[in-house]
Structure formats: C-alpha cells, structure tokens
Amino acid sequence: MPPSRSPSGWPVRAPRMPVRKRFGQHFLHDRAVVARIVDAVAPAQGQHIVEIGPGRGALTWALLARAHSLDAIEIDRDLAALLAADPRAAGGLRMHVEDALRSDFAALRGAGPRLRIVGNLPYNISTPLMFELLRQRDSIEDMHFMLQKEVVDRITARPGGKEYGRLTVMLAAHAQVDALFDVGPGAFQPPPRVWSAVVRLRPCRTPNFEFGDDRLLRMLVTAAFSHRRKTLRNGLKGLLSAVEIEGCGIDPGLRPEVLEPAQFGRLAAHLHARTAPDPRQIP
Numbered sequence: 001m002p003p004s005r006s007p008s009g010w011p012v013r014a015p016r017m018p019v020r021k022r023f024g025q026h027f028l029h030d031r032a033v034v035a036r037i038v039d040a041v042a043p044a045q046g047q048h049i050v051e052i053g054p055g056r057g058a059l060t061w062a063l064l065a066r067a068h069s070l071d072a073i074e075i076d077r078d079l080a081a082l083l084a085a086d087p088r089a090a091g092g093l094r095m096h097v098e099d100a101l102r103s104d105f106a107a108l109r110g111a112g113p114r115l116r117i118v119g120n121l122p123y124n125i126s127t128p129l130m131f132e133l134l135r136q137r138d139s140i141e142d143m144h145f146m147l148q149k150e151v152v153d154r155i156t157a158r159p160g161g162k163e164y165g166r167l168t169v170m171l172a173a174h175a176q177v178d179a180l181f182d183v184g185p186g187a188f189q190p191p192p193r194v195w196s197a198v199v200r201l202r203p204c205r206t207p208n209f210e211f212g213d214d215r216l217l218r219m220l221v222t223a224a225f226s227h228r229r230k231t232l233r234n235g236l237k238g239l240l241s242a243v244e245i246e247g248c249g250i251d252p253g254l255r256p257e258v259l260e261p262a263q264f265g266r267l268a269a270h271l272h273a274r275t276a277p278d279p280r281q282i283p
Helices: 031-041 058-067 077-085 105-109 126-135 149-155 166-174 214-226 242-247 261-275
Strands: 048-052 070-074 093-097 115-120 140-148 175-183 196-203
Touching (some): 031 058, 031 115, 031 175, 048 105, 058 070, 058 115, 070 077, 077 093, 105 115, 126 166, 140 149, 149 166, 149 175, 149 196, 166 175, 166 261
Parallel strands (some): 048 070, 048 115, 070 093
Antiparallel strands (some): 140 196, 175 196
C-alpha cells in the first residue's frame, strides 16, 4: 500500500524498500535538504522537469507539488512501481523504467521546452551520465545534481590543484558550473561514507572556447592528465610536438594541471586543423 499523506504533503509512513547495492542507492530523507534543493531548482508549472533516480520519492513529491508535472527515470522496477501507485502520482507523474545512461532526452523533450533535469545521482554513474547529458545538451536547459563532494570539487576546480583534471576541462567547454551547497552523510539512508554536494550545470548553446572537435579535445585532455606529473612535451608526445605546443602560445615545459581549459582548447583546435581533411582534396 502507498503511504498515507499528511496535510503538508509528506508521507506519514515512508516506504522501506530494500537498498540495492548494485544501483548505488543512498536515499535522501532530510526534509530541510529536499526543500533547499527544490528552492535552488525553483520549478514552475509549464516547465519540463525530469528527475533521474527518484528512489523513494523524497524529491519527487516536492518537485511535483511545484511543477504539477514530472517525468521520472528509475532503473529499479520495484521503486518505480511504488511511486507510480502513490495517489500523489495521479495525473502528474510519468515514470520511465530505464537506465538513464541510455535514455533519449531529445525524444523525451519532443517539441516542448528544454528539459530541466534534477537528480540524486548514484556515485558510480555520475561522471558518465554527465558526459552523456552534455552530449544531448541541445535538449537540456539546466541540471541540478546531488553528487559526491569530491566530484563537485573536481568539476569546479581551478588550475593548479590536485582536483583539477579531465572532468574539469571537458565540462568547462560546454557548461557553466556552480557548486551550491554541501550535504552531510546523515541526510541519506543508508548514510554514505562521504559528504555530498549539490551542483548546477547550465549547458552553453555555443562552446565556452574554441577547440575544433569534441573527440580530439577529449583525447588530448585524457592523454595529458594520464601523465599529469609529466610536462606537456612528454605527456602529449605522439599527438603534438613541442614546436606545435609552443606555436599555440603555450610553454611545452608546463604540466597539464596549470593550463586553463581554453588553453587545452587551443591545442585541440590546432590538432583538429592539422588532422582535418583538406576540402580541396575531397571529390
């Protein structure tokens, strides 16, 4: 049976489905944190809100109360069935039982407004999911995610620190990223061993800097940070020569962790220009 409802809209008796470790489940239950997330998202009627990983519904019902309509993507069939059967779901909640890593967000958007995506993401899929969502960024207005604090620190890092790396640069190319607030382990059931943080990502309609080609930027940045203690001259050997790096206005004796994202873009743009076919040679 679904939980009964209090006058405030909160369930009097929360369902207690078993935690499935393979899905990395940590269910948010702190009402103050839920309210703070919903205020940050500020959902409004007429917007297309999508929740990834609704779990037991702590965020779901609060978002639905403000937006009146909500798509929720849940991989756990039992949890999805529980939410769909709740009286509060009637007329406003649309459940999608699927893996968000394989979701077609352009199809979900259809001809409507860009999607506003919210989620308490399992730590084991957060990075690949963010990359997948940015690949489909034309369909997305913004994203608000609860992530492991360590991941948020990496996303928002500045050059020169140990947190700065591939994830920082790749997200910087396509989104404006803002860390909002930290959340302690006690806000979840079961409590994780680490702190979490809420972050906002706004995909950019045009790249934040020129880089030529997504694939080449990713390849170059991955190569550089796979050898982050090496100089660019050595870490990018086989991709760019020291002369080419210097020709981009960058000292080949620097380590990758001190470069600004736009400087990686400059290197990738050069690599793209060098490897792109000459249009005069195309029949």
